[in-house]
Amino acid sequence: MSVQRVVPNIPVGTGDEDGASESVLRDNAAFYGLLGFEEVMNLGWIMTLASPTRPAAQISFMTRDATGPVNPDMSVEVADVDAVHAALVRAGAEIVHGPQDEEWGVRRFFVRDPNGKVVNVLSHR
Numbered sequence: 357m358s359v360q361r362v363v364p365n366i367p368v369g370t371g372d373e374d375g376a377s378e379s380v381l382r383d384n385a386a387f388y389g390l391l392g393f394e395e396v397m398n399l400g401w402i403m404t405l406a407s408p409t410r411p412a413a414q415i416s417f418m419t420r421d422a423t424g425p426v427n428p429d430m431s432v433e434v435a436d437v438d439a440v441h442a443a444l445v446r447a448g449a450e451i452v453h454g455p456q457d458e459e460w461g462v463r464r465f466f467v468r469d470p471n472g473k474v475v476n477v478l479s480h481r
Contacts, residue, residue, distance in 0.1 A: 357434055357435065357436065357439060357440055357443070358434060358435035358436075359432060359433070359434055360412070360433040360434060360435060361412040361414060361432075361433045362430060362431070362432050362433075363404065363414045363415065363416050363430060363431045363432075363433075364415055364416070364429075364430050365402075365416045365417075365418050365427065365428055365429060365430055365431060365476070366384075366415065366416065366417050366418070367418055367419075367427055368380045368381065368384060368417045368418065368419060369381070369419040377400075377401070377419040378400070380417070380419070381398065381403045381417055381419075384403070384405075384417045385403065385405060388405050388415065389405075392407060392408070392409075393405035393406060393407060393415065394406060394407075394408050396411075396414070399422070399460060401418065401419050401420055401421070401422050402416055402417070402418045402419075402421075402422075403416065403417050404416045404417075405417075416431065423456070423458060424452075424453045424454075424466055424476070425452065425453055425466075426452065426453075426466070426474055427474070428466055428474045428475060428476035429473040429474050429475065430473070430475055430476070431475070431476040431477075431478060432475055432476070432477050432478070433478050433479065433480070434477060434478070434479055435479065436479060437455060437463050437464060437465065437477055437478055437479035438455065438463070440477055441454075441455050441465050441477070444467050444477075449467050449468070450467065450468040451465060451466070451467055452465075452466035452467060452468055452474055453465060453466035454466060457481065461480055461481055462478045462479065462480055462481060463478065463479050463481055464476055464477060464478035464479075465477055
């Protein structure tokens with residue numbers, strides 16, 4: 357199994373409708389921009405910043421997950437999400453959500469690690 361990247365998901369804002377979450381995302385983009393990060397994805401509820409020289413060096417900021425029951429603590433992109441899912445099921449891991457195909461072009465599932473952290477495991481389609 358091949359890991360493509362690991363991205364921490366930092367919880368921010370409240371996900372409310374009054375624009376406060378958009379402001380929080382903008383503030384994070386500005387701050388981390390000073391460290392050299394650039395916005396590579398923004399779905400309104402999650403924004404990912406990446407290094408322009410090392411694109412796999414990323415950090416995400418999330419108000420609330422759009423389709424999952426909880427906010428994952430980190431995302432791990434793998435080459436074959438279904439193979440990883442099958443291996444974790446065989447090992448008796450707790451699958452929290454999915455797998456499912458998402459409209460933003462990934463197939464993913466959530467699994468709880470031994471420390472209780474929720475990991476979003478995904479592959480791009």
